[in-house]
Amino acid sequence: MTIARADFIEGMAKGMAVLESFDTERQRLNATLAAQRSGMTRAAARRHLLTLAHLGYLETDGSYFWLSPKVLRFSGSYLASARLPRVLQPTLNRLAAQTQESFSAVVLDSAEVVIVARSGQIRLLAYGLHLGARLPAHATSTGRVLLASLSRPELNAWLKEVTLRRLTPHTVVEPKAFRSLLAQVRRDDYCVASEEHELGVHALAVPLRNMQGRTVAALNVVASPARLAPAVMQRDLLPLLLDAARELRPLL
Template identity: 80%
Template sequence: MIARADFIEGMAKGLAVLESFDTERQRLNATLAAQRAGITRAAARRHLLTLAHLGYLETDGSYFWLAPKVLRFSGSYLASARLPRVIQPTLNRLAAQTAESFSAVVLDGDEVVIVARSGSTRVLAYGLHLGARLPAHATSTGRVLLAAMPKARFNAWMKGRELARLTAHTTVDPRKFKAVVEAVREQDLCVASEEHELGVHALAVPLRNMQGHTVAALNVVAAPQRLEARQMQRDLLPLLLEAARELRPLL
């Protein structure tokens, strides 16, 4: 915890306004930004104008949207962070072997974030780009990372949570979802079939360091017309497990 005297409230509010922009709301006015950031309209307006003045937002005078300058943060992270640099060659090799799409993902609150991704000639799923944020409960990687939590922490994560239904196959009942995560914990892998997006199967395994801590999840996605879930486990799971073993001393 940070000492109250060290907490800069204005910075926190400004970042909350910046984070209020997402794929659901690409353009916000002061009223919408205030609602999403949990601050007053007047404060939201000042933060929006300041961010626009600094070049992080663009505006037509009423609505605001993200400017390319915000990519400086993600670009600096991807260029300097050790995890993506260590994992990227392995993802490229897996993609070259199979022509499938592989990703390395970390957990950030309610979502998972793709921090490294292979190139692939097959575009299978919407939004699987570098830096994409996906709901943890409906993704194979999210479930692997949730299963890696101590049970008490996972129960706290679940407390009072409503799981959004993204497709007809998404598990949204809390008891059923807890059972799914428990199964992932026992099997040390996860297959998610069309729970985040129709027409897409995903298989994920944990990436652990030498201390045994899960630092990320590695997954592959495939269309069901090419690979059924059982076939995907048979053909691709050994490759994922071997990659996880190879990466462990590097993480």
């Protein structure tokens, strides 16, 4: 969304940038690190850190700062009020009960995908399977399904902004090869990602479209290659995912 410059509150944007500086790689930040990650001066970052700590969104030992449980108010409010997770959850529960596998529904947010609903036993403790987890879109089955739905100009803009980081020896990071991979996903209308985000993990995803044909989310299942080879996933689980996508379409 684009707004008029007069309507833009720069202080709020900077505060959010500081909050977004915290992630799984950097769980604790001092003013210098926060400044580097948010693109502001150390003095400005320090003031924002202190203000956020005063408001209860950060905790501190006097030098370093980390997120407090209060930040979960935002995610809790979203999950309680947003329509998409509530619509998808019964289907995820049914699929998990039927197969004893782990299923997730995911949306695209810039360079990452975010899990907005999930269900199932996580026998395989894959990194980042929890609700609200953010994963790199380029290395995940769901991310590729969502990226494949973008128009050519949208995808070009996305690739200009995002670095295709190598996360495992199997991660596709060459832009031309990545474009070809997305073209194949577009033709197949599903995606299998094998050990590209994390070694030992296979994932299969399909797009979730509304009645207007717009892709609004992706549905996936995750399994260990030792337990479930990609060919078996496609034979046994792809039909279930495609059926679920068709059933959900009138609700999206």
